[in-house]
Amino acid sequence: MKAHITLKQIAQELNISVMTVSRALNNHPNVNKKTREKVLKAAKRLGYIPNFIAKSLVKKKTYTIGVVVPEITYSFFPEAIKGIEEIASSHGYQLILAYSAEDAQKEKSALLTLASKRVDGILISIAETSNDYSIYKQILSLGIPVVFFDRCVYNIGASCVSIDDENASEMLTEHLILHGYKRLAHLSGTLSVSIGKLRLKGFKKALKKYGLEINSDLIVETGFKEEEGYEAMNKILNLPEEKLPRAIVAVNDPVAYGAIKAIEEKGLKIPNDIAIVGFSDDIRANLIPTPLTTVKQHAYELGKVAATKLFNHIENKNEKIERKIVKSELIIRKSCGC
Amino acid sequence: MKAHITLKQIAQELNISVMTVSRALNNHPNVNKKTREKVLKAAKRLGYIPNFIAKSLVKKKTYTIGVVVPEITYSFFPEAIKGIEEIASSHGYQLILAYSAEDAQKEKSALLTLASKRVDGILISIAETSNDYSIYKQILSLGIPVVFFDRCVYNIGASCVSIDDENASEMLTEHLILHGYKRLAHLSGTLSVSIGKLRLKGFKKALKKYGLEINSDLIVETGFKEEEGYEAMNKILNLPEEKLPRAIVAVNDPVAYGAIKAIEEKGLKIPNDIAIVGFSDDIRANLIPTPLTTVKQHAYELGKVAATKLFNHIENKNEKIERKIVKSELIIRKSCGC
DNA sequence: TTGTACGCGTTATCAA
DNA sequence: TTGATAACGCGTACAA
Numbered sequence: 065m066k067a068h069i070t071l072k073q074i075a076q077e078l079n080i081s082v083m084t085v086s087r088a089l090n091n092h093p094n095v096n097k098k099t100r101e102k103v104l105k106a107a108k109r110l111g112y113i114p115n116f117i118a119k120s121l122v123k124k125k126t127y128t129i130g131v132v133v134p135e136i137t138y139s140f141f142p143e144a145i146k147g148i149e150e151i152a153s154s155h156g157y158q159l160i161l162a163y164s165a166e167d168a169q170k171e172k173s174a175l176l177t178l179a180s181k182r183v184d185g186i187l188i189s190i191a192e193t194s195n196d197y198s199i200y201k202q203i204l205s206l207g208i209p210v211v212f213f214d215r216c217v218y219n220i221g222a223s224c225v226s227i228d229d230e231n232a233s234e235m236l237t238e239h240l241i242l243h244g245y246k247r248l249a250h251l252s253g254t255l256s257v258s259i260g261k262l263r264l265k266g267f268k269k270a271l272k273k274y275g276l277e278i279n280s281d282l283i284v285e286t287g288f289k290e291e292e293g294y295e296a297m298n299k300i301l302n303l304p305e306e307k308l309p310r311a312i313v314a315v316n317d318p319v320a321y322g323a324i325k326a327i328e329e330k331g332l333k334i335p336n337d338i339a340i341v342g343f344s345d346d347i348r349a350n351l352i353p354t355p356l357t358t359v360k361q362h363a364y365e366l367g368k369v370a371a372t373k374l375f376n377h378i379e380n381k382n383e384k385i386e387r388k389i390v391k392s393e394l395i396i397r398k399s400c401g402c
Numbered sequence: 403m404k405a406h407i408t409l410k411q412i413a414q415e416l417n418i419s420v421m422t423v424s425r426a427l428n429n430h431p432n433v434n435k436k437t438r439e440k441v442l443k444a445a446k447r448l449g450y451i452p453n454f455i456a457k458s459l460v461k462k463k464t465y466t467i468g469v470v471v472p473e474i475t476y477s478f479f480p481e482a483i484k485g486i487e488e489i490a491s492s493h494g495y496q497l498i499l500a501y502s503a504e505d506a507q508k509e510k511s512a513l514l515t516l517a518s519k520r521v522d523g524i525l526i527s528i529a530e531t532s533n534d535y536s537i538y539k540q541i542l543s544l545g546i547p548v549v550f551f552d553r554c555v556y557n558i559g560a561s562c563v564s565i566d567d568e569n570a571s572e573m574l575t576e577h578l579i580l581h582g583y584k585r586l587a588h589l590s591g592t593l594s595v596s597i598g599k600l601r602l603k604g605f606k607k608a609l610k611k612y613g614l615e616i617n618s619d620l621i622v623e624t625g626f627k628e629e630e631g632y633e634a635m636n637k638i639l640n641l642p643e644e645k646l647p648r649a650i651v652a653v654n655d656p657v658a659y660g661a662i663k664a665i666e667e668k669g670l671k672i673p674n675d676i677a678i679v680g681f682s683d684d685i686r687a688n689l690i691p692t693p694l695t696t697v698k699q700h701a702y703e704l705g706k707v708a709a710t711k712l713f714n715h716i717e718n719k720n721e722k723i724e725r726k727i728v729k730s731e732l733i734i735r736k737s738c739g740c
Numbered sequence: 741t742t743g744t745a746c747g748c749g750t751t752a753t754c755a756a
Numbered sequence: 757t758t759g760a761t762a763a764c765g766c767g768t769a770c771a772a
């Protein structure tokens with residue numbers, strides 16, 4: 065195990081100054097052609113690998129961005145990360161991946177570590193338990209660009225890339241109503257998180273539009289995880305029979321899967337007894353026994369757009385802070401019985 | 403946007419030396435209690451966030467590990483990454499995620515960048531096109547611990563964590579043979595990659611054990627991706643009818659999915675016309691119309707074991723280089739018709 | 741074209 | 757207990 069070679073060592077080897085070596089290796093102009101060749105050869109021979117740490121310290125730039133996600137295994141996030149990685153890589157950046165596990169505390173500590181490591185920017189989809197936004201403000205006040213994706217925080221000086229959750233949720237709900245369902249329930253995500261709030265809003269809007277009653281028993285705040293969908297659905301299924309809903313709008317696909325499990329455990333049929341729809345078009349949506357009607361989120365594309373926006377912010381301090389909408393798509397399958 | 407606060411600024415603010423501030427903030431002994439409190443208060447008030455870049459330069463330690471994967475979206479890798487992240491996080495490390503997209507060139511450049519960023523260790527599952535191992539050797543010669551996981555390279559001075567691919571493949575094949583299948587085909591992964599080579603070896607071993615003919619027409623080298631499975635299967639399906647296999651052993655689940663698509667496009671039924679088995683127990687395996695018989699890899703667990711092994715190497719230069727086997731499990735479903 | 745001095749923010753070391 | 761100085765590896769700015 066040989067230690068890392070430094071510019072200094074190359075310089076000594078060749079009896080020239082460190083700066084000349086640095087310039088030669090960084091394609092600076094004003095370096096004698098022969099000198100450059102000599103340096104390049106020596107660098108190669110010695111196995112020189114530049115020390116980005118030292119470079120970063122001087123340049124105040126790490127060519128690294130942080131990506132904070134609440135989940136890794138749902139197919140939405142891996143796909144988004146793939147999109148992010150491709151854009152980052154094409155810009156010559158690496159990715160520090162941090163996983164909050166839906167926990168605000170872990171998220172906060174991840175953000176501080178990212179700040180410590182002086183990442184050039186951060187992409188984040190917030191945890192379902194996050195409701196204190198001061199940490200995001202602190203990061204922003206440090207001059208680190210932040211772009212939220214999917215789960216956003218608005219009006220704190222950061223751009224956001226997501227689908228039009230409110231509108232998509234309204235369309236989805238409307239689709240159910242137009243197919244004759246009158247008693248609808250909503251398994252809402254955490255309401256302190258944008259997608260939770262907005263999808264609920266869209267749900268209610270559709271009910272109102274068609275003069276349907278908004279029954280608070282039929283709106284259960286849950287999280288974004290499968291098990292939470294299971295529990296929430298059981299709560300609803302324990303209502304007296306005349307109060308039971310005919311259709312369920314779940315805040316996302318995993319919650320829908322949990323709900324489906326609960327429904328089937330009661331011996332009820334989907335969609336005949338209860339129809340259900342989800343949100344995201346997770347990889348499983350089309351494969352489960354009764355394929356799930358859902359809103360396709362184009363996670364890969366969304367990741368790309370979010371990353372591109374982040375690099376715009378990184379490269380241009382005056383880049384406009386905005387809310388970017390990526391188009392989504394209603395995917396009709398059997399679970400809604402339409 | 404205020405710039406980052408430095409130790410120097412805190413020191414000036416309090417009229418003490420930088421070193422005292424550094425010591426106070428890093429819980430060094432021999433710091434006056436009052437001084438420490440004063441420093442901590444000032445640091446908090448000013449919003450001090452330590453600069454890990456500078457610290458890393460001095461300490462030659464970044465508390466960052468690199469993770470290089472050939473794929474992000476197949477469920478095997480997200481789950482492995484989740485396991486890795488949890489172990490890393492519990493050790494106080496962050497993760498730089500690099501994606502090789504099965505491309506040896508991208509992989510090499512990712513490894514060099516990771517070396518440049520002076521990660522403390524690297525976890526890697528190699529790309530299907532990687533066959534020049536000199537880059538791995540170079541990284542190792544720099545004293546950066548490397549642990550391979552799933553797709554390993556042996557005998558170059560790095561530990562490896564995987565399932566017992568050869569044995570698992572043999573058992574899987576044997577299972578088919580014991581259920582009466584005599585003409586078996588294998589869609590092998592790239593043979594320059596460990597899992598490709600070993601799973602093929604296991605396949606052949608089982609055939610030999612039962613005295614079955616090894617027909618080279620029925621062993622097609624493909625990659626690890628779904629589309630490659632599709633193409634390879636089509637090649638087999640174009641054989642004259644009397645040569646067609648009755649059962650297929652695919653190198654992994656994605657390849658099996660591709661093959662299934664090809665089989666079904668020909669109007670053949672699984673498992674009645676052709677049986678098929680995969681490898682990994684991908685999230686879709688149990689959900690497709692004819693659930694896939696496969697070998698469960700416990701990706702999350704495997705990620706944890708691999709990460710733990712890496713930290714052992716990082717923390718102890720004398721940690722034994724070894725091949726660690728994580729147990730796998732034969733999962734019998736309908737696709738094999740057993 | 742090449743070299744020198746200095747600084748990036750932090751810690752190690754030795755002195756006070 | 758505290759401080760001064762040097763060093764980590766590199767780039768900027770300026771001088772030669």
